[in-house]
Amino acid sequence: MYLSNPALGTREAYVPGLTKEHVATTYGIALEDVAKLGSAENPFGPSPKAAEAVKAAMKIDVYPDWTANALRERIASKYGHSPEQVICGAGETEIIPLIIRAFSAPGDKVLMFVPAFPIYHMVAENEGRVPVYVGMGEDLDFKWDDYLAAIKDDVRIVFLTNPHSPTGRLMTEEQIRRVCEAANKQLVVLDEAYIHFSKTNGGMDLVKEYSNLIVLRTFSKVFGLAGLRVGFGIASPEVITPMMHLKPTWNLGQLQTAGAIAALDDDEHINKTVDAIAEMRAYVMEKLSKLDGYSVVGQPFSNFFLLKIEDKALDSTKVFNELLKRGVIVKDGSVSFIDLGKRYLRIDVSLKKHMDRLVGALSDIGSRA
Incomplete structure (x- = not known):
């Protein structure tokens, strides 16, 4: 057995x-x-440029670049960072476990508001980490004083979701800064899967100021590539390097990288x-x-x-x-x-x-x- x-x-x-x-x-x-309103997909479908790029990338008899280097370079160029600051995965759901494994050990605590994207606490528990929950109360709004007070030495990772799921509430840049400064011994994970819909720039530039911050984004939402499974994180090289050591080899194929590169440019x-x-x-x-x-x-x-x-x-x-x-x-x-x-x-x-x-x-x- x-x-x-x-x-x-x-x-x-x-x-x-x-x-x-x-x-x-x-x-x-x-x-x-049928109205499918439960997966936050793009009702307009994929980027047309991405669809064409996928069709053109059908040379699938050879292995892809194991680091998805072309995509990392394009993401870095678009958001003003270096390729060494980018990690790509099969959706954010592949990158989140890498973060938890790379920056915490069994028994360490992982902080999050609740309710939250369930993958945070599911992965933490499966990896032997201890989720720490800060409730949003009856009004389902951010309780910042409670959250900051919960950032203790035995907490290793601090999650933020902006806009928040499931409420759709938006955090301000100042609120995110407060967390990054309070969590100076922790890694702050800023999940911006839905940031385009807020019509704000998000927290990409904050990575230049806070070495303890990683910003996550996905191609599944506004880009309409949920079926391709592509996500990425941007952080300092000190954060990205240990995650690259854990990342599965060849986790993204040619179709994924080609589609994502084209989608980035489809304004x-x-x-x-x-x-x-x-x-x-x-x-x-x-x-x-x-x-x-x-x-x-x-x-x-x-x-x-x-x-x-x-x-x-x-x-x-x-x-x-x-x-x-x-x-x-x-x-x-x-x-x-x-x-x-x-x-x-x-x-x-x-x-x-x-x-x-x-x-x-x-x-x-x-x-x-």
Whole structure:
């Protein structure tokens, strides 16, 4: 009998959003009518330049460069850093475990706000680290004094997500600076997967000031390359080098690097996506404000928002399942996010027809409660 790592025995698994095909088949709904609002994907699809680059990179009989050097050079050039400051991976979800393994040991603590992207605490626990949670309270807002007070000597890694998931709230540069300065013996991980949707520059330039900061970004969201699996981190060489020692060899193939390089330069696709999401976010916020029994948490700066179920006759699981019957996929907060409870759904901002389907479905569910 083979015995696995005991740390893995009782751990939860990550729950991704359901597929359109599953919902269409299960509930007898036309595939094109299903609104997939649970994975924060780009409703406009991939960058056209990236799609063409992938087609042109079909020489797949040879090994790729094991460091994805061409992509690292292009990222470095775009954001004003050196290639030695860039690491690329198969999505942020490959880079996050590298960070935890490189900068903490079993028994060390890893700090995060909760609710949070579940990969943070799942990887930490699986690697024998101890997650330290700072709750966001009933208003689901950042409690900065509590967070700074939690940065103690036995904490090795400090996570920040900007915009935050699942709330979509935006951190200010000054707030991020305060954490970097307080955590001068720790590594600060600034996850900017959704930063484009905030129409701010993000924290890339802060890497030049804080050697204890790594900024993460992904090609899965605004660039529309979720299926290619590409993410990257930018930090000082002292941070990147040990991660490169742990990185799997040939973790990115030619198709991934070619698509990502082309997507970086497709400003037309990026701007179209960001502007359309901002317009549709305002549209759906206005529509939801007229519904009884629901409220949006805070002011979202991302391509999703957090919906609170105010009607006590309903909870997140019931509404989630009723939405599926009506061809709408969202995230059930009680399943997807630690410490969020049974009253919240995370919902993507998407095309108008999908937003209208969502609002109509929520109204119908509320009227039947």
